[in-house]
Amino acid sequence: MRRPRPAPAALLLPLALLLAACSGTSSADGSIGGSGGSTDGKGALTLNVGDQKGGSEAVLRAAGELDDLDYKIRWSTFTSGPPLLEAINAKAVDIGGIGNTPPVFAAGAGSKISVVAASHGAAAGDTILVPNDSELKKPEQLKGKSVAVAQGSSAHYQLIASLKKAGLAFKDVQVKYLQPADALAAFSSGKVDAWAVWDPYTSQVLRSKKGRVLTDGDGLVNGLAFQAAAPGALDDKKKTAAISDYLKRLRRAQDWVYKHPQAWAKVWAKDTGLPYEVALDAVKRTNGTRVQVAVDKNVVASEQEIADTFTDLELIPRRIDFGDFVDPRFNGDLPPSTTEPRSYRKES
Numbered sequence: 001m002r003r004p005r006p007a008p009a010a011l012l013l014p015l016a017l018l019l020a021a022c023s024g025t026s027s028a029d030g031s032i033g034g035s036g037g038s039t040d041g042k043g044a045l046t047l048n049v050g051d052q053k054g055g056s057e058a059v060l061r062a063a064g065e066l067d068d069l070d071y072k073i074r075w076s077t078f079t080s081g082p083p084l085l086e087a088i089n090a091k092a093v094d095i096g097g098i099g100n101t102p103p104v105f106a107a108g109a110g111s112k113i114s115v116v117a118a119s120h121g122a123a124a125g126d127t128i129l130v131p132n133d134s135e136l137k138k139p140e141q142l143k144g145k146s147v148a149v150a151q152g153s154s155a156h157y158q159l160i161a162s163l164k165k166a167g168l169a170f171k172d173v174q175v176k177y178l179q180p181a182d183a184l185a186a187f188s189s190g191k192v193d194a195w196a197v198w199d200p201y202t203s204q205v206l207r208s209k210k211g212r213v214l215t216d217g218d219g220l221v222n223g224l225a226f227q228a229a230a231p232g233a234l235d236d237k238k239k240t241a242a243i244s245d246y247l248k249r250l251r252r253a254q255d256w257v258y259k260h261p262q263a264w265a266k267v268w269a270k271d272t273g274l275p276y277e278v279a280l281d282a283v284k285r286t287n288g289t290r291v292q293v294a295v296d297k298n299v300v301a302s303e304q305e306i307a308d309t310f311t312d313l314e315l316i317p318r319r320i321d322f323g324d325f326v327d328p329r330f331n332g333d334l335p336p337s338t339t340e341p342r343s344y345r346k347e348s
Contacts, residue, residue, distance in 0.1 A: 041069025047242045050084040050096025054272040062267040063256035065249040071242045094233035099154040100224045104307045107325045108316035114327040117227035122341045125199030125286030126217030139166035145193035146174040148183035159196040161220040200282035222302040251292040289341040294331040
């Protein structure tokens with residue numbers, strides 16, 4: 001391993017606000033400050049929505065999809081997917097957005113959650129990064145090296161899949177379980193050899209020219225993200241109607257993001273503290289590529305593969321049938337989950 005060096009200020013400081021949002025201390029209900037607890041809309045019914053900084057609330061607001069609600073949305077902001085799913089399980093939240101791996105861990109823990117919507121995006125932002133001066137040139141060289149990753153995150157599975165493709169086992173690397181704020185500091189100071197992470201961190205490191213991509217998740221990970229709901233909310237007819245409307249608004253908002261990448265990047269940058277250039281890179285690499293797709297058999301099969309992988313590594317305590325944790329009632333005429341993500345390459 002290289003000798004630790006001071007973390008470059010140019011890399012750490014622009015992410016200060018984002019890191020505060022991603023690693024802030026949670027309150028009793030798992031929410032953090034800022035937009036947590038704000039309410040939109042009017043009417044007698046309140047839909048409790050879990051969110052992450054720069055997530056659904058910001059997208060819906062930017063796209064004008066919160067202007068004519070005939071029900072209320074009460075927002076709670078969470079640091080990541082796992083505590084959001086804990087809140088759904090505790091019936092404190094009716095619905096919220098998460099990545100492809102947190103629901104697997106929640107299901108393994110016996111949580112009461114239902115995946116009700118999915119989107120498919122490009123996986124180019126799911127990367128294993130190394131410093132520019134690293135001796136590592138290909139994934140096979142990770143054997144014996146230290147890799148930072150957030151436990152239970154989409155990057156966790158991406159790391160496992162990347163190692164497998166390179167002919168390595170998970171035990172062949174020294175895994176350092178670190179949340180993004182700590183991982184960024186460790187990566188920047190040379191305390192780890194590599195960092196498995198996702199956008200916008202990938203875009204931040206690349207834009208600052210403090211690291212390069214050793215490999216990415218393209219063709220290795222499913223690129224899925226989900227909306228998960230509380231089964232109790234789905235048993236309530238009025239809340240089910242509100243959830244259906246909410247999901248339709250999210251679909252329209254995602255269409256708006258793809259058509260207006262610069263406008264969304266400005267909003268995203270302001271909401272998270274990201275530099276605008278980093279936000280735009282992340283939009284075009286990952287965030288804006290998402291296509292709303294059906295929660296279908298391919299979703300179940302793909303997530304089952306993730307679940308089985310973690311179970312085999314004894315990182316999940318029991319085997320699960322992921323199909324028991326999905327509810328396809330909101331699919332409508334959405335395309336299959338294998339639909340290709342959008343791309344901005346034709347415009348560049």
